Amino acid sequence: MNWIAVGTLSDVPRRGARCVATPQGKIAVFRTAEDQVFAIEDHCPHKGGPLSQGIVHGAAVTCPLHNWVISLETGKALGADEGAVRTIPVRIEGERLFIALEALASRAA
């Protein structure tokens, strides 16, 4: 896997997210209250809302546009809604965060 450094843990606020711009669109990197880190496509399966802008609770985020709740672990919509976003592998080394970019390239191909 092609691990790309995207920054450090402290770049992402707790219960918040930051974006990583890539040629295939934005990836949202989330950090939970308990310092778990997840990365998913920044694109709600419902109407494409920027999930990185939502409220983070537990290991889920609520989309800012229409309140779909998306699991950060599986990328799937929770509750009655159906849909999923792609999850991107994340690795933490000490303070540093990496995402797997090859997964991106393979989608483009």
Place this chain on the structure above:
Amino acid sequence: MTEKLVIIGNGMAPGRMLEHLFEQAPGLYQVTIFNAEPRVNYDRIMLSPVLSGEKAFEEIIIHGDGWYIANGITLYKGHKIVAIDRAAKTVISDHGVTEPYDKLVIATGSVPFIIPVPGHDLPGVLTYRDLDDVQAMLLAAQSRAKAVVIGGGLLGLEAAAGLNSQGMDVTVLHVMPTLMERQLDPAAGYLLQRAVEQRGIKVITKANTQAITGKSKVEQVELADGTIIPATLVVMAVGIRPNATLAKDAGIAVNRGIVVDAGMRSNDPDIYALGECAEVNGQVYGLVAPLYEMARVAASQLAGNEAAAFVHMDTPTKLKVTGIELFSLGDFAEGEDRQEIVLRDAAAGVYKRLVLRDDRIIGTVLYGETADGAWFNDLKKKQTDISEMRDTLIFGQSYQGGASLDPMAAVAALPDDAEICGCNGVCKGKITGAITAKGLTSLDDVRAHTKASASCGSCTGLVEKLMVLTIGDKYNPAAVQPMCGCTTLGHDEVRRLIKAKDLKTIPAVMQELEWTTSCGCAKCRPALNYYLVCDWPDEYADDYQSRFINERVHANIQKDGTYSVVPRMWGGVTNAAELRAIADVVDKFEIPMVKVTGGQRIDMLGIRKEDLPAVWADLGQAGFVSGHAYAKGLRTVKTCVGSDWCRFGTQDSTGFGVRIEKFMWGSWTPAKVKMAVSGCPRNCAEATCKDVGVICVDSGYEIHFAGAAGLDIKGTEVLGLVKTEDDALEHIVALTQMYREQGRYLERIYKWAKRIGIAEIKRQIMDDGEKRKAYFDRFVFSQKFAQVDPWSERVSGKDKHEFRPMASVGFAQAAE
């Protein structure tokens, strides 16, 4: 043949290793130890009780001098090894001793992190690592002066408690929002902070140390926000890192620590490493249990058993501060495949959380009552399927195997003199007696007759159970709509309890009101944040992560993820300079859409998030501030031109509208508030469908409220007629404050008014001058903290991270 075993370091791990080794292979090695500290092996974990005075150094010695003699060990005390010569297979000490080895064990432990702030090398700045540090702290404590401990983790808190019990005035600085965040979730961190503070230790979280200053020794610590804390002693306890320099200089593989295989062997087959300096499978360890496991493995390997291997294990963390019970184990993060069981007992200060996956415990946080920690640890280690005992698991081992719990049975079994309502001292007999004697059937009746549950309300559940027990089905509990799935309490109860119990942070609310999730959800968090902002304007630190995106970035998100920006135009009045500035911004940032809003101002749509601070900077230059078009707060005050221009105008409606807006902007409210002032009953500003409206008449100002022109259409109610503009302002402000204090989050004024009753609102605002004045004063007080232009704050750099991507990656590959 006896081989020569040399050990660098004399801490707990090599000490334990030798015990195992002598047991398994007595006489196999001739052992030499070099100890940089001038003493024998002691129990480093017990340094905290030595610091607090609960133990003497002699009591924490593991191996006395006699043990070394009995085992034929040569111990060089106060000898630091300065080099390893792997070719010659010797080590060299700073005192010039050269010692040959057949096998070498490196156990150099760790070194404390020193934050490289200015002044970190001043006399009086200590770390917390060994007995010398403790003795230096004890010496400093004799002055009974002020100490600052930097670091709110395990070590820092133990140091703080020790110094505190030595009579020092201690402040703990912690850079994260909650204490011990690596071991505790925020709820337990909150309880811990409260307990630490109750001992008289001050705690400052989110504290960013900027400098330590003083002439010839420490005098004060300065934080990034300008806070200055006087101190004669500063203890840095922010963390440790493996001490692997010696190994690295000798060319041994070092990553974070000395890299060893599962047999604790480095890339040099004759050199082993163990303890805090060793890195095995990419992990380094700092707690004693895994270090002792390393010792067992290393001993077996040295004894010739090459199958011995280190296996990762989770170790429970405990805080060694007398009177604070704390236990943390494993993985307690949330996740979809995980479930949690949370028990909160606010009165007893108990918080327990079990994290389960596939009916097995994977993590535990216990606070206040940790007796079952060992049992939970055992269940976790054995991966026991807990589905059978799931309902009572959290109550602990002693509850298992018994009958399942009937909450009614417990209440029924209470004696008549058991106190139910602590606030008003009401016992069970009095409540059941009153219910029977007076034929009470509602909770309000019981409150009125007995005062039970009439103060803080925390006994409401008990009182309701007593009513069911006494009158059965005749009691029909009023169904309270819970705020969200995280609690059974409704908005009103939560608001009441926030005030009654002095709750001033979101974790405090969740703990004291026994939330069933660890960090809430997107429904309750923004509501709680508003309630706390409203109730404690001067004390509560706004939690931006609990705000919706619009309020977090001070702009309105659009369907394509871009934002719209609406500057304030006071009362809808503008001028050529402002319009020119807007036109320039539109050109410069190629803003695709400009639109006049229903609230008499100009909306610029389609702005990229990254551009927002620059757009605001340009608008700010022209004097614009945020229009709060995104806020659950005061939006617009729409006006007509009034007596200045209009031939029908009776008062200066434009001027009054501007005055209201300038007085009230920046205030947060349960839902958005839109106002209007019309200069005559022709009502060109459409004031009679607003949240608050004013119709000017010859005799004064008619104040309207509770209108709606959205999902519902509703004309306003008349609050009353007042004579002067000053009076009108006071009434409007008081009304808004009453709504701010009582409204449920996202409940517009017209819905709140329907719930409270128009008559009651009129009574409090029109008839009760004292109440009105009090509401007015509370609003004015809160405005002191609210009237800060969020745009200019962000232009000056606040929350920079919100507006920039963290990184841009992969574009080069894409170009190929």
